[in-house]
Amino acid sequence: MNKFGRIFAVILFIALLSVPFWLRGNYSSPQVQIDSQAALDRYGFYFTEVAKESGVKFTHTSPRLDPKLDHIMPIIASMGAGVSVVDFDRDGWNDLYFTNSGEGSKNALYRNNGDGTFTDLASQMGVAELNSRENGVSMGAVWGDFDNDGFEDLLVYKWGRTELYKNNGGTSFTRLEDTGFPAWANINTAVWLDFDRDGILDIFLGGYFRESLDLWNLPDSKMMPESFEYARNGGRKYLLRGLGNGKFEDATAVAGIESSRWALAAGSADFDGNGFPDIFIANDYAVSELFLNQDGKRFVAAGETSGVGFSPKSGMNASFGDVLNDGRLSIYVSNISEEGILLQGNNLWVPRQDNSGGLKYDNQANNFGVELGGWSWAAQFGDLNNDGTQDIFLTNGYISADKTANYWYDYSKVTVGHNTIIGDAANWPSMEGRSLAGFQQKRVWLNDGAGRFNDVALAIGVKETLDGRGVALVDLWNRGVLDVVVANQNGPALIYKNNSAPGKNWIAFELEGSKSNRSAFGASVTLHWNGKRQRQDLTGGIGFCSQNQRQLHFGLGTAGSVEKAEIVWPSGKKTTIETPGVGKVHKIKEQ
Amino acid sequence: MSTNVSAINPLAMAGDAVPTKMWGIDSRFIAPILITLILLVGQLSFGILESYPQTLTAIGVCIVAEIILSYAVSGKFPHLASAYISGISAGILIRSPEFWPFALCAAVAICSKYVLRLEGRHLWNPTNFAVSFMLFAAPFSVASLSIQWGNNIYAMMVIWLLGSVIIYRLKRFHITFTYVAAFIAFALIRSLWTGHSFLAEVAPITGPMYQLFIFFMITDPKTTVRHSKAAQIIVVLAIAGVEAILRLMENVHAPYYALFIVGPIANLIDIYWLSRKRTVTEAAA
Numbered sequence: 001m002n003k004f005g006r007i008f009a010v011i012l013f014i015a016l017l018s019v020p021f022w023l024r025g026n027y028s029s030p031q032v033q034i035d036s037q038a039a040l041d042r043y044g045f046y047f048t049e050v051a052k053e054s055g056v057k058f059t060h061t062s063p064r065l066d067p068k069l070d071h072i073m074p075i076i077a078s079m080g081a082g083v084s085v086v087d088f089d090r091d092g093w094n095d096l097y098f099t100n101s102g103e104g105s106k107n108a109l110y111r112n113n114g115d116g117t118f119t120d121l122a123s124q125m126g127v128a129e130l131n132s133r134e135n136g137v138s139m140g141a142v143w144g145d146f147d148n149d150g151f152e153d154l155l156v157y158k159w160g161r162t163e164l165y166k167n168n169g170g171t172s173f174t175r176l177e178d179t180g181f182p183a184w185a186n187i188n189t190a191v192w193l194d195f196d197r198d199g200i201l202d203i204f205l206g207g208y209f210r211e212s213l214d215l216w217n218l219p220d221s222k223m224m225p226e227s228f229e230y231a232r233n234g235g236r237k238y239l240l241r242g243l244g245n246g247k248f249e250d251a252t253a254v255a256g257i258e259s260s261r262w263a264l265a266a267g268s269a270d271f272d273g274n275g276f277p278d279i280f281i282a283n284d285y286a287v288s289e290l291f292l293n294q295d296g297k298r299f300v301a302a303g304e305t306s307g308v309g310f311s312p313k314s315g316m317n318a319s320f321g322d323v324l325n326d327g328r329l330s331i332y333v334s335n336i337s338e339e340g341i342l343l344q345g346n347n348l349w350v351p352r353q354d355n356s357g358g359l360k361y362d363n364q365a366n367n368f369g370v371e372l373g374g375w376s377w378a379a380q381f382g383d384l385n386n387d388g389t390q391d392i393f394l395t396n397g398y399i400s401a402d403k404t405a406n407y408w409y410d411y412s413k414v415t416v417g418h419n420t421i422i423g424d425a426a427n428w429p430s431m432e433g434r435s436l437a438g439f440q441q442k443r444v445w446l447n448d449g450a451g452r453f454n455d456v457a458l459a460i461g462v463k464e465t466l467d468g469r470g471v472a473l474v475d476l477w478n479r480g481v482l483d484v485v486v487a488n489q490n491g492p493a494l495i496y497k498n499n500s501a502p503g504k505n506w507i508a509f510e511l512e513g514s515k516s517n518r519s520a521f522g523a524s525v526t527l528h529w530n531g532k533r534q535r536q537d538l539t540g541g542i543g544f545c546s547q548n549q550r551q552l553h554f555g556l557g558t559a560g561s562v563e564k565a566e567i568v569w570p571s572g573k574k575t576t577i578e579t580p581g582v583g584k585v586h587k588i589k590e591q
Numbered sequence: 592m593s594t595n596v597s598a599i600n601p602l603a604m605a606g607d608a609v610p611t612k613m614w615g616i617d618s619r620f621i622a623p624i625l626i627t628l629i630l631l632v633g634q635l636s637f638g639i640l641e642s643y644p645q646t647l648t649a650i651g652v653c654i655v656a657e658i659i660l661s662y663a664v665s666g667k668f669p670h671l672a673s674a675y676i677s678g679i680s681a682g683i684l685i686r687s688p689e690f691w692p693f694a695l696c697a698a699v700a701i702c703s704k705y706v707l708r709l710e711g712r713h714l715w716n717p718t719n720f721a722v723s724f725m726l727f728a729a730p731f732s733v734a735s736l737s738i739q740w741g742n743n744i745y746a747m748m749v750i751w752l753l754g755s756v757i758i759y760r761l762k763r764f765h766i767t768f769t770y771v772a773a774f775i776a777f778a779l780i781r782s783l784w785t786g787h788s789f790l791a792e793v794a795p796i797t798g799p800m801y802q803l804f805i806f807f808m809i810t811d812p813k814t815t816v817r818h819s820k821a822a823q824i825i826v827v828l829a830i831a832g833v834e835a836i837l838r839l840m841e842n843v844h845a846p847y848y849a850l851f852i853v854g855p856i857a858n859l860i861d862i863y864w865l866s867r868k869r870t871v872t873e874a875a876a
Binding site: 002004005006008009010012013016017019020021023024027028311338339340341342343345365366371372408409410412413414416417418420421422424426427428429430 | 642660662663664665666686687688689691695698699702703705706724725726728729730731732733734785786787788790791792793794795797798800838841842843844
């Protein structure tokens with residue numbers, strides 16, 4: 001044996017063993033809490049949590065389902081804290097709607113008083129008491145003007161009976177009967193869209209548990225996913241074509257959207273540029289799905305051909321953002337990351353420049369630095385510091401209970417099992433008060449504009465570690481900055497008020513369709529300024545059980561002017577606005 | 592998981608001569624063929640890999656490291672079946688969103704073969720050493736394969752049946768069988784101890800990681816004891832026992848760490864015994 005060769009092998013071996021210890025520092029969070037002035041100087045903004053002082057005292061509670069699930073109830077009853085933004089009375093101030101899930105608990109509609117405070121009018125307006133054993137409990141809500149009367153109506157999707165409330169001129173709501181919605185389904189995501197471009201809103205509903213299950217009265221305990229990453233025994237999907245009168249007809253089969261995966265989040269936008277809105281679905285226990293709208297009648301499943309339908313994970317969020325300021329939408333899907341145990345990583349599906357071979361995406365989450373976010377839920381794109389790039393606010397955390405005991409071992413034990421094992425809740429070990437991916441630090445990723453995001457959450461004041469679910473971005477006080485609202489499971493809602501440094505400009509667009517659906521869902525605005533261009537789409541629900549404000553907000557950095565804004569309406573019509581003024585909301589009606 | 596069958600001294604294997612050919616194929620290629628089959632079934636059926644480039648990185652680094660180190664240490668061009676198996680195993684068994692863990696795991700596996708050895712034998716199974724090291728030292732970027740391969744029971748049955756036949760022909764089936772039986776027995780004991788369902792305790796062995804573990808890792812001829820079949824059975828019982836204890840301690844990586852702990856101890860004892868036996872034989876002669 002060669003002595004020097006042996007010495008070489010030993011030295012090489014020691015060097016290799018030292019590598020992780022050298023790299024470890026790159027993975028530890030560099031964040032520290034800093035004072036607000038330092039945050040302003042360094043990042044251009046900081047957040048102050050103001051929910052209570054603003055009068056928003058909403059606290060979410062979870063349901064108590066069938067006793068057969070008692071031993072793992074925190075895992076099953078782990079969703080339902082949703083938040084959606086609406087100006088329901090059209091007074092020019094964005095209001096907030098929170099969903100609750102405990103039987104007998106109340107949803108909340110916080111009217112923005114315009115003076116920094118909010119008042120819960122849900123009970124008064126008849127949209128509070130929606131949660132019961134008999135009719136199911138809320139999982140989220142989306143607002144859309146289904147009858148084109150100028151006032152956003154309310155759809156609440158539930159484990160149970162999906163509800164539609166007509167907005168009566170901003171003064172009251174009327175629950176509509178015989179809507180054509182499923183009598184009972186376990187829905188976890190809903191999106192308003194106008195898939196046939198007839199100017200009337202349609203709705204997509206994504207089922208989680210299969211619709212035959214009444215979660216309060218289970219025939220047996222075999223209701224879990226048949227696989228941790230390849231499950232197809234979830235709820236069906238519904239594509240319901242709106243008739244404009246509060247009634248909807250089932251177009252799912254005709255449209256070709258057939259999936260029984262476990263949907264947790266969906267979004268709609270025209271990804272392939274053919275003028276028709278497509279549908280993206282982030283599925284738990286499976287791959288994501290992309291359905292491309294061919295002609296307003298038929299959809300084609302394009303998950304595999306586009307690249308987003310590989311590598312099954314635990315999809316919990318679907319949001320869209322122009323991360324490179326090149327006029328193209330990337331898709332962000334959140335998943336699970338737990339050190340040493342389960343490193344799925346979130347996906348940032350960035351479209352390829354060359355689409356000659358059809359729409360193709362590559363997962364760039366690692367390259368962009370937005371891959372590891374804990375047990376991630378909702379994530380929203382928005383320019384939080386008005387520097388001209390789209391940032392990401394991500395919430396996370398699954399079950400925060402006993403800090404000294406966690407359920408990861410038992411979870412990892414049963415989730416690798418064959419379907420006869422994983423699919424039966426009776427086989428899942430009891431949680432016994434343990435945590436599972438709890439007490440997690442949220443992420444606020446600032447986009448540096450060059451393809452890299454940096455987490456500054458703690459530094460800019462996001463230090464709460466509640467179990468976040470829904471996130472909505474909204475300019476709550478009409479100041480030209482994006483505030484953030486977070487709905488927490490079994491916890492209080494949070495409002496992060498944005499304190500922005502002076503010197504950054506912005507512009508916003510509030511669209512109203514005429515030939516298109518009046519909510520203008522599906523419209524896109526591409527803004528050109530200072531050699532840049534950024535696209536934002538108006539969506540009827542985005543993220544995870546969330547809906548952002550309808551105004552499309554663009555930060556401009558220090559630019560004092562904008563070259564033009566190009567609007568593509570859902571009807572296909574295009575509008576170009578030359579040199580729109582900065583520092584204001586442009587209210588644009590489709591001509 | 593180096594399974595270089597040719598390197599085994601048949602006389603040292605309790606009288607079990609490994610056939611040099613199986614179904615007309617050089618025995619050295621049987622294990623690589625089986626693990627490639629597992630990879631292909633898993634990937635084409637369920638897409639188990641993080642990505643092809645990551646697995647290819649692991650395979651490539653293993654092969655390059657094997658060639659370099661073999662030349663450096665012994666001046667010979669190595670047979671690459673062992674490195675191929677180590678690479679493909681590392682590519683399947685660790686999960687990471689990044690590339691470097693696959694490269695590092697592969698390099699550590701091969702390097703360990705040339706450094707951690709005594710009297711010409713490995714002390715640790717190279718892939719087991721490397722995977723255990725990565726899980727211990729780099730949890731910030733590495734997790735183990737802890738997913739299910741879906742519900743295609745037929746694909747799994749093919750792998751189990753084919754794997755069993757091959758392992759039987761290689762005269763290692765007693766190791767696999769003993770481990771599976773012991774795992775099930777310990778699952779029953781854990782179930783009684785914890786109050787969790789028996790199926791929950793059995794669940795891990797139905798996953799893909801164990802197919803690699805029982806067909807490649809614990810049966811690796813280079814790192815299993817050579818004293819006798821009985822000794823091999825005792826060792827594998829010890830591995831299953833330590834794993835059961837680690838599972839009761841809720842260690843997520845129990846099988847890797849159990850083999851990591853038991854493997855070298857068993858090999859040291861084996862080397863000592865065989866050395867004494869050789870000394871006595873030589874003295875008698």
